[in-house]
Amino acid sequence: MKHIAMTALFVGALAVSACSNDRFGNGRFGGGSGDFVAGSPSDPRSPAYFNQTIGDRVLFAVDQSTLSPEAVQVLTQQATWLMENTSYTAVIEGHADEQGTREYNLALGARRASAVQNFLIDRGVAPNRLQTVSYGKERPLEICSDELCYSKNRRAVTVLAAGAITS
Amino acid sequence: MHMRLSIPPKVVQMNRFAPVSADFSPVVEGGAEFMPKLSKTKRGSRAMKRTSEQMKRGLKKVSCLMAACAVLAAGALTPMAATAQSSGPLRIEITDGVIEPLPFAIPDFVAEDGGASDFARSISRVIAADLASTGLFREIPQDAFISGISNFSSPVAYADWKAINAQALITGAVSSSGDSINVKFRVFDVFSGQPLGEGLQFSGGAGGWRRMAHKVADIVYSRITGESGYFDSRVVFVAESGPKNARRKRLAIMDYDGANVQYLTDSSALVLAPRFSPQGDRVLYTSYETGFPQVYVLDVATVGRRVLSSQEGTMTFAPRFSPDGRTVVYSLSAGGNTDLYTMDIASGQARRLTQAPSIETAPSFSPDGSKIVFESDRSGSQQLYVMPATGGEATRISFGQGRYGTPVWSPRGDLIAFTKQNAGRFHIGVMRTDGSEERLLTASFLDEGPTWSPNGRVIMFTRESQGASGEASLYSVDITGRNLRRVLTEGAASDPAWSPLLN
Known part of the structure; x- marks a missing residue:
């Protein structure tokens, strides 16, 4: 499971203290909210480009794991990027909003992560470069208790790591 | 595989309960000859009889300890051990009115020596909190008491407890010996003027005093409701x-x-x-x-x-x-x-x-x-x-x-x-x-x-x-x-x- 440590190292080295002290990737390394990440968003080979310009996450409807047309668009570009930047691997994190029981949401997050993984594999990304993990409702990005926040929390985030998956 | 431990060592102390609890086996208290014993069947049939009478009268307030609690138990969704003998399934939906909790009195336990004084009141307070927290019992404040209990062996002045409407009375005493304490207690059915079961005692390390209190409360709960307790958990x-x-x-x-x-x-x-x-x-x-x-x-x-x-x-x-x-x-x-x-x-x-x-x-x-x-x-x-x-x-x-x-x-x-x-x-x-x-x-x-x-x-x-x-x-x-x-x-x-x- 070295890739996790490598993710943290990789981002941590460049992002200084932008991440929380949680030692597991929780999606907060990703772009979109002004996080300072590796490289420049205008450099198409940089993780910052992947995270911010393409977008590292896709969103889901309530209790669903079906990819929306918007999600398909983002994931198509993610697949292209991953095919062109083969030194990166990724862990796809599935998340749910807080409207649901803890264990069901873990299973739902697993479905969401898997939907993204399957899409990327279908588009040609080598399966051994992709892993999935579900956080269920344990790692919300937004903390209010209404749909504005919930819609952003129902997500799957493709978290890049440098190097091959070793586990 | 075994993982590295990262726990403060004090956790281990908690587990010293295992040997301690071996000492917790209840001992029937000696010197209790003045306590008349009612056979279980006799009390049970009395409870049953009263319960069915109360049911017929539309569940009016009951005065007998056992009958009151048989009714309490029957009020629950499921038939309980205590009500297996009662006269039929009485079910109460959650929208129904609140059943009156059974009033009990628990004077501070008597400290029989200097070393016990740290625990005597605390133990009786934990017992009271356990019972009251169930919602089935209501503690009568100590300032309402007419008489106190200064000697565990003295006869109970039932009239004094009846006068303040205590249906159950719990008395106890604590003694100490080195690092150990001994807790003895009795439960009384005030309105029938009888002890409810035999006196019991527990002994164990003083550090386990809360567990001893929970064990006493479990027994009191069990004697009155007929089902097992849950406080020592x-x-x-x-x-x-x-x-x-x-x-x-x-x-x-x-x-x-x-x-x-x-x-x-x-x-x-x-x-x-x-x-x-x-x-x-x-x-x-x-x-x-x-x-x-x-x-x-x-x-x-x-x-x-x-x-x-x-x-x-x-x-x-x-x-x-x-x-x-x-x-x-x-x-x-x-x-x-x-x-x-x-x-x-x-x-x-x-x-x-x-x-x-x-x-x-x-x-x-x-x-x-x-x-x-x-x-x-x-x-x-x-x-x-x-x-x-x-x-x-x-x-x-x-x-x-x-x-x-x-x-x-x-x-x-x-x-x-x-x-x-x-x-x-x-x-x-x-x-x-x-x-x-x-x-x-x-x-x-x-x-x-x-x-x-x-x-x-x-x-x-x-x-x-x-x-x-x-x-x-x-x-x-x-x-x-x-x-x-x-x-x-x-x-x-x-x-x-x-x-x-x-x-």
């Missing part, structure tokens, strides 16, 4: 800290009433949903220690832990022990699909129980080990199902509005507690094992994860408050829906799991 839970988007969680264990908190893990890895073994010696839980959720089993005495199963590319969660403690049932997610498995702990042999593209999770064994209740969205939404413990055809048991999850079989075997989500609200509820007689006990923004008290009378659960500053806390509620209470914890807390009664 513990709860394992998740202690939470930090903001909502970066929660830190660690496993903790405490007495059922929130006292004596000890931490079992640090918060370096996210941990979820611990569950006690039927013997109370081990805890199953889910940890993100490796970065991926996996089920671990932790030995409470040594705090040593090991991963139950680690299969590349899978996640495991939602574990629960079988009633014999040898098997674990859990969910395993692979390729986005979640199914149920069992694993023999000794051999590590896994067996797949379900094979469906739907989510199958939150399994719980029936107390006889023959069945498993679980949740599945195979119908399109989360619902409850029962299947044989070896897998096979499952029968849906939940049919009401909304979604049902986290089913837990009652230790009595007669009810299943669950979380229900409907119209934007969460509820804790109970239903019979065939799904009939569903009743919701609570309602809030987010209630979930019921766990049963050892006697199947009380349910503890997580309640999370709404909004950006939302926080989890523990609550308990009676299976009749009465007596909703917050369980006081130092910080935020979630995912409680109740132990069996300690020995």
